[in-house]
Amino acid sequence: MTIYDIAEEAGxxxxxxxxxxxxxxxxKESTRIKVREILAKYDFSVSxxxxxxxxxxxxxxxxxxxxxRNLHYSExxxxxERKMLSSGYCSIIMNTGSDPSQMASSIKxxxxxxxxxxxxxxxxxxxxxxxxxxxxxxxxxxxxxxNGRLGMPGSxxxxxxxxxxxxxxxxxxxxxxxxxxxFINSSSTPSNMLKIEGYKQALGERAIIVDxxxxxxxxxxxxxxxLLSEDQDIDGIIYAVDILALGGVRAALDLGLDIPGRLSxxxxxxxxxxxxxNPKLSSIDSRLNELSEKCADVLLRxxxxxxxxxxxxxxxxxxLRETT
Amino acid sequence: MTIYDIAEEAGxxxxxxxxxxxxxxxxKESTRIKVREILAKYDFSVSxxxxxxxxxxxxxxxxxxxxxRNLHYSExxxxxERKMLSSGYCSIIMNTGSDPSQMASSIKxxxxxxxxxxxxxxxxxxxxxxxxxxxxxxxxxxxxxxNGRLGMPGSxxxxxxxxxxxxxxxxxxxxxxxxxxxFINSSSTPSNMLKIEGYKQALGERAIIVDxxxxxxxxxxxxxxxLLSEDQDIDGIIYAVDILALGGVRAALDLGLDIPGRLSxxxxxxxxxxxxxNPKLSSIDSRLNELSEKCADVLLRxxxxxxxxxxxxxxxxxxLRETT
DNA sequence: ATGAAAGCGCTAACAG
DNA sequence: CTGTTAGCGCTTTCAT
Numbered sequence: 001m002t003i004y005d006i007a008e009e010a011g012x013x014x015x016x017x018x019x020x021x022x023x024x025x026x027x028k029e030s031t032r033i034k035v036r037e038i039l040a041k042y043d044f045s046v047s048x049x050x051x052x053x054x055x056x057x058x059x060x061x062x063x064x065x066x067x068x069r070n071l072h073y074s075e076x077x078x079x080x081e082r083k084m085l086s087s088g089y090c091s092i093i094m095n096t097g098s099d100p101s102q103m104a105s106s107i108k109x110x111x112x113x114x115x116x117x118x119x120x121x122x123x124x125x126x127x128x129x130x131x132x133x134x135x136x137x138x139x140x141x142x143x144x145x146x147n148g149r150l151g152m153p154g155s156x157x158x159x160x161x162x163x164x165x166x167x168x169x170x171x172x173x174x175x176x177x178x179x180x181x182x183f184i185n186s187s188s189t190p191s192n193m194l195k196i197e198g199y200k201q202a203l204g205e206r207a208i209i210v211d212x213x214x215x216x217x218x219x220x221x222x223x224x225x226x227l228l229s230e231d232q233d234i235d236g237i238i239y240a241v242d243i244l245a246l247g248g249v250r251a252a253l254d255l256g257l258d259i260p261g262r263l264s265x266x267x268x269x270x271x272x273x274x275x276x277x278n279p280k281l282s283s284i285d286s287r288l289n290e291l292s293e294k295c296a297d298v299l300l301r302x303x304x305x306x307x308x309x310x311x312x313x314x315x316x317x318x319x320l321r322e323t324t
Numbered sequence: 325m326t327i328y329d330i331a332e333e334a335g336x337x338x339x340x341x342x343x344x345x346x347x348x349x350x351x352k353e354s355t356r357i358k359v360r361e362i363l364a365k366y367d368f369s370v371s372x373x374x375x376x377x378x379x380x381x382x383x384x385x386x387x388x389x390x391x392x393r394n395l396h397y398s399e400x401x402x403x404x405e406r407k408m409l410s411s412g413y414c415s416i417i418m419n420t421g422s423d424p425s426q427m428a429s430s431i432k433x434x435x436x437x438x439x440x441x442x443x444x445x446x447x448x449x450x451x452x453x454x455x456x457x458x459x460x461x462x463x464x465x466x467x468x469x470x471n472g473r474l475g476m477p478g479s480x481x482x483x484x485x486x487x488x489x490x491x492x493x494x495x496x497x498x499x500x501x502x503x504x505x506x507f508i509n510s511s512s513t514p515s516n517m518l519k520i521e522g523y524k525q526a527l528g529e530r531a532i533i534v535d536x537x538x539x540x541x542x543x544x545x546x547x548x549x550x551l552l553s554e555d556q557d558i559d560g561i562i563y564a565v566d567i568l569a570l571g572g573v574r575a576a577l578d579l580g581l582d583i584p585g586r587l588s589x590x591x592x593x594x595x596x597x598x599x600x601x602n603p604k605l606s607s608i609d610s611r612l613n614e615l616s617e618k619c620a621d622v623l624l625r626x627x628x629x630x631x632x633x634x635x636x637x638x639x640x641x642x643x644l645r646e647t648t
Numbered sequence: 649a650t651g652a653a654a655g656c657g658c659t660a661a662c663a664g
Numbered sequence: 665c666t667g668t669t670a671g672c673g674c675t676t677t678c679a680t
Contacts, residue, residue, distance in 0.1 A: 002672090002673055002674080003673070003674065004673080004674095012650075012651085013650065013651045013652075014651090014673090014674080014675090015650070015651060015652080015675075015676080016649085016650060016651075018674065018675055018676085019649095019650090019675090021674095022675085026649060026650090027649070027650085028649055028650085031649080031650085043460040043461060045432060045435045045436045045461055046436055046673085046674075047377075047436065047438055047672090047673055047674070048436045048437050048438065049373055049376050049377050049382060049437070049438050049672090049673075049674090050377055050656090050672070050673035050674040050675090051673080051674055051675075052373050052656090052674090053371075053373050053374055053377060053655095053656045053657065053658090053672090053673080053674070053675095054655075054656045054673085054674055054675045054676080055656085055674085055675070056656075058373060060416075060437075067402065068392070068398050068401060068402050068405075069395075069398050069399050069402045071393075071395065071398075074392050074393050074395075074398040075393050077392060077417075078391065078392050078393045078419055081392075081417065081418065081419055082419055085418065085433075090416050090418070090433065090437060091416065091417060091418075092384075092414050092415065092416055092417075093401075093405065093415060093416075093417045094405065094409065094414070094415075095402055095405055095406055108369060109409075109414065111369045112369045112370055112371065112372045113372050113373070113384075113414060114371055114372065114373050136367045137367060137369055217596075217599065217600050243600075246600050246602075249602065250602055253602070272541075273600065275541065276541050276567075276570050276597065276600065276601075277600075277602070278570075278573065278574055278577070278601070278602045326656090326657055326658080327657070327658070328657080328658095336666075336667085337666065337667045337668075338657090338658080338659090338667090339659075339660080339666070339667060339668080339669095340665090340666060340667075342658065342659060342660090343659095343665095343666090345658095346659085350665060350666090351665070351666085352665060352666085355665080355666085370657085370658080371656090371657050371658070373656090373657075373658090374656070374657035374658040374659090374672090375657080375658055375659075376658090376672090377656090377657080377658070377659095377671095377672045377673065377674090378657085378658055378659045378660080378671075378672045379658085379659070379672085380672075
C-alpha cells in the first residue's frame with residue numbers, strides 16, 4: 001500500500017496525501033479529514049525508506065559498542081536509544097568486539113545505511129583504524145564519542161575523568177592509612193591507561209600494578225588471589241572495573257581476609273554490580289549514565305545544526321560502601 | 325556520490341556499475357576491474373536505502389526488548405545482533421518497557437522502517453495489543469518470539485520450559501528434606517506465571533507464594549527479609565529471577581541464617597549474576613542463550629523462505645552451586 | 649487549495 | 665557483454 005492507493009480512494013493526488021501525512025499547512029480542512037480517515041482505515045504506514053531517499057535523512061542513528069552484554073554499555077545503549085527514539089530517531093546498534101578492523105567494517109555498514117549520525121561508546125574506539133574509517137565513510141556526519149578521544153572535526157567528546165577517579169580512590173586509601181595499595185587492570189583501553197596514570201600519580205614509587213587480568217569475575221578472582229599470595233602485605237586494591245573487583249572480593253574472602261579491616265577494595269564505574277556485591281563494593285562513579293544522556297543530547301543538537309561544546313568532562317565521584 | 329558518478333568516470337553505464345557491485349556474472353573481466361578500481365578510489369558505499377526501495381528488502385530486522393539493561397536480554401540482543409549481522413542484516417533495537425501500548429507503537433515504527441523481519445524477546449510481548457499491532461502493521465512479515473506464546477500464523481515460538489524449571493527446583497528442595505519452601509515472584513509476566521504453576525505443582529497445599537516483589541536486588545532483599553521474619557520456619561526459597569535471589573541471599577545473611585544449612589535458595593535463569601553472587605547462587609538454567617541463538621537461526625531461515633518448526637521448547641537445567 | 653512532474657539512488661527487464 | 669528505460673514510494677517545486 002502506497003500513498004497513491006490512499007490518494008486514489010480519497011479522490012486526491014499523492015501530493016495532497018503527502019501533505020496531510022506530514023501536517024503541512026494549506027490543505028482544506030475537509031480534505032485533510034477525508035484523507036486522514038482513509039489513512040486510518042488502512043493503518044497506513046509511510047515508508048521511511050522512500051522518504052529518507054528524497055529527504056536525504058534516514059532518521060536513523062548508529063550506536064557502536066564493543067559488547068552490549070557489558071552492563072555499563074547496555075545502560076548507555078538504553079539511555080541513548082530511548083532518548084533518540086523520543087525525538088524520532090531509530091537506533092541501529094552494533095557490537096564490534098574489541099577488534100579495530102571489526103569496528104571499521106561496522107562503520108562502513110553504518111555509512112551504507114545512511115544514518116544521520118552516530119555514537120561510539122567506549123574509549124576502545126579511540127584508535128587509528130576507526131578514525132580512518134570514519135573519515136573515509138562518514139566524513140561529514142555528526143557524531144559523538146563517549147569517554148574517548150578521537151580529535152576529529154565533526155565530533156564531540158563526552159568524557160569521564162578517569163585519571164582523577166583513580167587518583168581520588170588511591171588518595172582515599174592512603175589517607176585511611178593503607179600502606180601497600182595495588183591496582184589491578186584488565187584490558188589496555190585508553191580509559192584504563194588513564195586510570196593507571198591517576199593511580200601512579202597518587203602512589204609514586206609505591207605503585208604496584210597488575211596488568212592483563214581477564215576482563216571478568218574470574219579474571220579478577222585469579223589476579224587477586226595470585227597477588228595476595230605473592231605479597232602478604234597488600235592492604236588495598238583498586239580495580240579498573242567493578243566486575244574484576246567482585247572476583248577480588250571473593251578471592252580475599254576465600255583467603256580468610258577481613259574486608260575492609262585487613263584489606264580495602266575499590267571498584268570502578270559504580271555499576272549495579274557494586275551494590276549486588278557482598279559485601280557491597282565501594283566504587284568510583286564515572287557517571288557513565290550522565291555521560292550517555294549527554295551524548296544523546298549533544299548528538300540531537302548537532303543533528304539540528306546547533307552549536308555544541310566539543311568536549312565535556314564529568315568529574316568522578318567516590319562512592320563508599322562496605323569494602324573500604 | 326552515486327553509481328552514476330562512478331559510471332561516468334569508468335565510461336560505462338550505471339547498470340554495469342550495479343552489476344559489478346553486486347557481483348553479477350556476465351561482465352567483461354577488464355570492465356569489472358576498472359569499475360572496482362574507481363569504486364575503491366572513492367571508497368564508494370552503496371545506499372542501502374535506495375537499494376532497499378527497489379529490492380523490497382531493507383536487510384534490517386527489528387529486535388524488541390522490554391529493557392536491554394536486563395542482563396539476560398542484553399545477552400539475547402547480543403547473540404541475535406551478531407548472528408544477523410553476519411548474514412548481512414542490521415538490527416534496529418528498541419526498548420519498549422513493559423507497557424503494551426509502547427510495544428505497539430514500536431511495532432508501528434518497525435513497520436515504517438520496512439524491516440524484513442523481527443524478534444520479540446520475552447514473554448511480556450505475549451499480549452493482545454501486541455498481537456493486534458502486529459497483524460495491523462507487520463501482517464505478513466516473518467517473526468519469532470523468544471519465550472512467549474502469541475499464536476500467530478507467520479511466527480515461530482522458541483520457548484523455555486519455565487513450568488518444568490520451577491517444578492524441578494521445588495522437587496529438588498523437597499528431596500533434600502526442606503519442609504517450608506516459598507516462591508518469590510516479581511512481575512506477572514506469562515513466563516513467571518508458568519514458574520508459579522510449576523512450583524505449585526510440586527508443593528501442592530504447602531505452596532507459599534510471595535507476589536509483587538520489585539524486580540530488582542532491593543526488591544528481592546525486602547521481600548525475603550519480610551518473609552523470613554514473618555515465617556521463621558521457611559527453609560527454602562525459589563526466586564522468579566536471579567537478581568531477586570541475590571537480594572535474598574543478602575537478606576538471609578543479614579538475618580544471620582546459614583546458607584544452605586538453614587536456608588536454601590534457588591534463582592532463575594542461571595545468569596552471570598548467579599556466579600557473581602557470594603555465596604554463589606544455585607539457579608535454574610532456562611538456556612536463554614541457546615534460545616536466542618535459535619531465534620536468530622529460525623528467523624534467518626524464515627527470511628530465506630525455508631520451512632521451520634513453529635515451536636521449539638528447551639528443557640531447563642538445574643545448576644547447583646553454593647546456596648543449596 | 650491542489651495537481652503534475654521531476655527526482656532521490658538504485659536494480660532489473662529488455663534490447664542490442 | 666553492456667546500455668536504455670522504467671519504476672521502487674515518497675516529497676517538492678511549479679503551475680493552476
